[in-house]
Amino acid sequence: MxxxxxxxxxxxxxxxxxxxxxxxxxxxxxxxxxxxxxxxxxxxxxxxxxxxxxxxxxxxxxxxxxxxxxxxxxxxxxxxxxxxxxxxxxxxxxxxxxxxxxxxxxxxxxxxxxxxxxxxxxxxxxxxxxxxxxxxxxxxxxxxxxxxxxxxxxxxxxxxxxxxxxxxxxxxxxxxxxxxxxxxxxxxxxxxxxxxxxxxxxxSLKQRIIQLLGNNYNTKLVAVKEETDYMNISGFVGKPETAKKTRGDQYFFVNNRFIKSGYLNHAVMNAYQEMIPGDSFPMYVLFIDLDPTQVDVNVHPTKQEIKFEDERIVYAFVQAAVKHALAQFSVTPTLDFELDASIQQLSSIQQPFTEERKTAVSSSSLFKGFTQKHQAHFIEASQQKQELKHWKDFYEPLPETSKDDAPALHPADPRAKRFEEVDLAQILNSYITVPSGNGFMLVHQQAAHERILYEQLITASHGKSIPSQQSMFPSTLELTPADAVILEELMPDLQQLGYQIEPFGKNTFVIQGTPADVEAGHEKHIIDILIEQYKHFSNDVKFSKREKLIRSLAKQQAVKTGTRLTEREQRQLITDLFSCEQPNMSPDGNPTYLEFRQDQLERMFRS
The missing domain is CATH 3.30.565.10 (Histidine kinase-like ATPase, C-terminal domain)
Structure with a gap:
């Protein structure tokens, strides 16, 4: 042997x-x-x-x-x-x-x-x-x-x-x-x-943040600085309006070393509670400095994951420091003299910060959570669901918008003519009721339009390119270096889908043409949001690059909830939806409509 x-x-x-x-x-x-x-x-x-x-x-x-x-x-x-x-x-x-x-x-x-x-x-x-x-x-x-x-x-x-x-x-x-x-x-x-x-x-750190993450943060950063015997926290967080649908602009550093920590991210998210939507992510660049004996950096090959001696204390300090910074920003706003003069005229800046408003803010749970003693670990329980109030508001007439303001929907598919005669109604500028047999369907207009666009873009990506409409006055788009790399990667596929974009020097691009249904003057905004959506979908490794791009475009170009549609546009949307191969589900798996049958409704109203 x-x-x-x-x-x-x-x-x-x-x-x-x-x-x-x-x-x-x-x-x-x-x-x-x-x-x-x-x-x-x-x-x-x-x-x-x-x-x-x-x-x-x-x-x-x-x-x-x-x-x-x-x-x-x-x-x-x-x-x-x-x-x-x-x-x-x-x-x-x-x-x-x-x-x-x-x-x-x-x-x-x-x-x-x-x-x-x-x-x-x-x-x-x-x-x-x-x-x-x-x-x-x-x-x-x-x-x-x-x-x-x-x-x-x-x-x-x-x-x-x-x-x-x-x-x-x-x-x-x-x-x-x-x-x-x-x-x-x-x-x-x-x-x-x-x-x-x-x-x-x-x-300075602020200058470096703007150099790396973009000039749009120039006037939208809130300084964070707290020093204690145990640890120091410094850096910047974004004002609530800068929150995005992706986690990209989030950085934690412990003793100047970049780390990933879902635990500490949760602390920051809690500090923003009730300030940003639940599906949005705030920007932050935060530096934690503490005694090296209180942290173990030798727990991961890349050193991006570390272990704290007492995680709860660090969590509490991070949450309290961010809360304090945001509360100060909310209660005592300061004029930034670098602001554009037109911004200074906004009502939110011109209106006086009265004693009434100050009292209202000071009595908020956010302000109390930091200023009262023994509150660093306190996390409010989510409020219990309340019964529906102001129910009559649902029945107030909705303001009409002009035909030009409504989104352009794609031509009808001749296979789906059964919706030409039915009576449709839009509710809350977000849902469309469609009679069906012994009940009705409630269609989510944004999810439905995403499904329509998704299938049209999939077809275009595998066949003939979508026609591009040349811009009379091409737009110039300047990106951060990181976003410029993403756009260069996407340009061949974007061209197939009707977008003509050309490099124009360092991190700059010229938008020469867009699909015919993209409204003139919105090209730059669409590309900006497209890149953000693409980064959002890039978190899911199961999608190919083209799939991520198509999902991003469908979400970006879809008619949004809260948009008033004319009767013709409602009918067009429903007709196009039920011409799709998979009309019941949006690209991200959410239902496009719910069906209510007569027997269900009768059971709901029985005592």
Whole structure:
């Protein structure tokens, strides 16, 4: 009988370890940028080719390395951060395990140049498949440059799992954003295939947020700052009107390290209770600073999940700090002199904040929850359902809108003529009643229109393109770098669906044409909302890129609840709905109509 257990060769062990640390180009970007931050850099440049598949290079002006350190940094578990087990519980640096460069060297061809300030010459090292191929002196600026080429060149199976360049670029931008956000005092640049996507000058946190997330947040940020003996919280949250349907603009940092925490996100959501719709997500960039002994960062390979010594205390402080900031914003609004003059004339700013209004706000549960003692852990129970009040309001006449204001619905399908003679009625500008046999159907107009558009777009995507209407005055659209990457990825499919969009310089696009039923002047808004909807659907991995796009367009272009429809438009909507292959369900699985039969109604009214 022979032995069955044996040691793996180093090259295989290194590649297995690399799988935990380097899963895609974005993983390497994160590790290299964090190393550059730990080196004390004030400027960090990220250079890519083919979204990191061909080249990832990080150049910094940090402390640099000696010849021995430069050679040692590629060994497994080689680190300058830990000398004893006790050091593991006092970590304040970004990296500490000493696995990043060893893992990168196991799956890429690496070139390193490094020099310390006091050295006459630097050191140049080439590593391939964990083996040092060359080492020699070199003239190089103070700092370090690491270039990794041909990621997974020696593991073709893993290279095949990489997504398109546009998809990989989105992951890289996410990691770049997280590191750049947490160190606003450092200059960062990102260049891909010779085109600079980001140039972030060193500055304040607010400036960095606006650089990364868009100028629309310029006047819509609320400062959060609370300091206690146990922990400090600082950063910004968005005013309630900035809440979106996606979680994208949400960042937590603990001791400057980006983390994901559904628990702390719940704390922030509770602070916004009754301020935003239940299906919306507030923007926040929050930094928690506390003693490293109170947090364990060594519980996940990417360090994005951490463990607090006392989660309840942290939850309470986060919730209270955000509540306090929002309450101050609500009770004592301040004029921002950078606001546009036209905004200053709005009634919400011009109206005086009377004692009556102040008393009403001060007596709210939100204000009391923070100002009264022993309320940090208090979470209000959801209110019990109340009986319907003001029932007569349902029967008040609804204001008519002009024919031009109503949404344009698609031509009727000749297969569905049975609704031409029936009497229809619109209720609450959101539902349409349709007589049927021994009862009636209640149709949800937005869900129904989403189903109609979804099936039309699916047909167009697999066949003849939707005709595009050329714009007499093309619109220029300027996006954040992250959204520009998404739009570039979507452009070929958008063209098939009737949108003609062309790149026009750095993060700028020109909308040359749109489908005929898109109202002129709304093109920019539609693309903005489309990208937001696409990010929302991107959270569900089971959808293909085209499916996400079509669902986003259907939701964006559908007639919304609260829109008054003429009788002709109601009839058109019902006719088109029941011409669909699956008329009873919207694309996201919600019913498009409910059916009420006579016997059901009679049972409902029996005592």
């Amino acid at each position: 022979t032995d069955k257990i044996f040691l793996l060769p180093d090259n295989i062990a290194n590649q297995i370890a690399a799988g935990e640390v380097i899963q895609r180009p974005a993983s390497a970007v994160k590790e290299l940028m964090e190393n550059a931050v730990d080196a004390g850099s004030t400027a960090i440049h990220l250079i890519l080719a083919d979204a990191g598949k061909s080249l990832i290079q990080v150049i910094d002006n940090g402390g640099g390395m000696s010849e021995t350190d430069a050679r040692m940094c590629f060994e497994r578990h080689a680190t300058s951060k830990i000398k004893s087990i006790d050091d593991l519980f006092h970590i304040r640096t970004m990296g500490f395990r000493g696995e990043a460069l060893a893992s990168i060297a196991a799956v890429a061809q690496v070139e390193l140049k490094s020099k310390r300030a006091g050295d006459e010459a630097g050191v140049y090292i080439e590593v391939e498949n964990s083996v040092v191929k060359k080492q020699e002196p070199i003239a190089t600026p103070t700092g370090t440059s690491i270039a990794m080429k041909n990621l997974f060149f020696n593991v073709p199976a893993r290279r095949n799992f990489l997504k398109s360049n546009a998809a990989e670029m989105r992951h890289i931008v996410d990691e770049f954003t997280r590191v750049a956000m947490s160190f606003p005092h450092i200059l960062f640049t990102l260049t891909n295939n010779g085109q600079q996507l980001f140039h972030l000058e060193a500055g």
